[in-house]
Amino acid sequence: DTVLTQSPALAVSPGERVSISCRASEGVNSYMHWYQQKPGQQPKLLIYKASNLASGVPARFSGSGSGTDFTLTIDPVEADDTATYFCQQSWNDPYTFGAGTKLELK
Amino acid sequence: QVQLQQSGAELVKPGTSVKLSCKASGYTFTSNHMNWIKQTTGQGLEWIGIINPGSGGTSYNVKFKGKATLTVDKSSSTAFMQLSSLTPEDSAVYYCARRGGIRGTFAYWGQGTLVTVSS
Numbered sequence: 569d570t571v572l573t574q575s576p577a578l579a580v581s582p583g584e585r586v587s588i589s590c591r592a593s594e595g596v597n598s599y600m601h602w603y604q605q606k607p608g609q610q611p612k613l614l615i616y617k618a619s620n621l622a623s624g625v626p627a628r629f630s631g632s633g634s635g636t637d638f639t640l641t642i643d644p645v646e647a648d649d650t651a652t653y654f655c656q657q658s659w660n661d662p663y664t665f666g667a668g669t670k671l672e673l674k
Numbered sequence: 675q676v677q678l679q680q681s682g683a684e685l686v687k688p689g690t691s692v693k694l695s696c697k698a699s700g701y702t703f704t705s706n707h708m709n710w711i712k713q714t715t716g717q718g719l720e721w722i723g724i725i726n727p728g729s730g731g732t733s734y735n736v737k738f739k740g741k742a743t744l745t746v747d748k749s750s751s752t753a754f755m756q757l758s759s760l761t762p763e764d765s766a767v768y769y770c771a772r773r774g775g776i777r778g779t780f781a782y783w784g785q786g787t788l789v790t791v792s793s
Contacts, residue, residue: 601780610786663735
């Protein structure tokens with residue numbers, strides 16, 4: 569299976585820029601997607617195919633990367649962005665998720 | 675608007691089976707594949723499999739073959755997942771998630787069903 573590696577946690581201040589990384593154990597072309605999950609809620613799609621903003625998602629969120637290295641950027645970070653962010657690939661079978669990066673605000 | 679309404683929490687005994695439901699509304703049920711995803715604190719998010727509601731065709735993560743069975747009822751726009759031979763390791767929140775415009779994206783999610791396997 570394709571393993572997706574994310575850093576476990578980050579802490580930033582409101583108004584700052586934050587980048588969350590995801591590294592794949594093998595190439596996934598551009599089929600990397602990002603989700604936000606708040607406590608007690610289901611995940612929400614933010615970015616699809618590496619850099620495309622999902623419907624209704626603020627332009628503060630952006631994605632980049634291809635192959636094995638991908639980044640989700642939030643600029644500027646707002647208090648409501650406190651959540652866990654997951655990457656997920658759909659190029660290789662089975663689809664797999666990263667373990668998530670917990671974003672906390674200072 | 676697209677909505678996926680999942681069935682309520684289940685407390686089940688080891689060795690038994692459970693069938694979860696996911697009722698879809700706000701779109702043409704047979705036109706979009708439905709996925710099922712498992713979430714635990716320890717293992718994170720795991721993709722279980724996908725079903726084409728139009729044809730009934732399925733594809734499973736090999737890890738869940740024999741554990742999960744995906745079906746649909748087109749007349750009620752409802753997707754089902756049966757989990758068999760339950761063990762405590764099957765305790766988790768299970769989500770149904772409708773595919774987005776891109777293969778392998780999960781654009782719409784149900785609220786999740788908590789399954790607890792305990793004697």
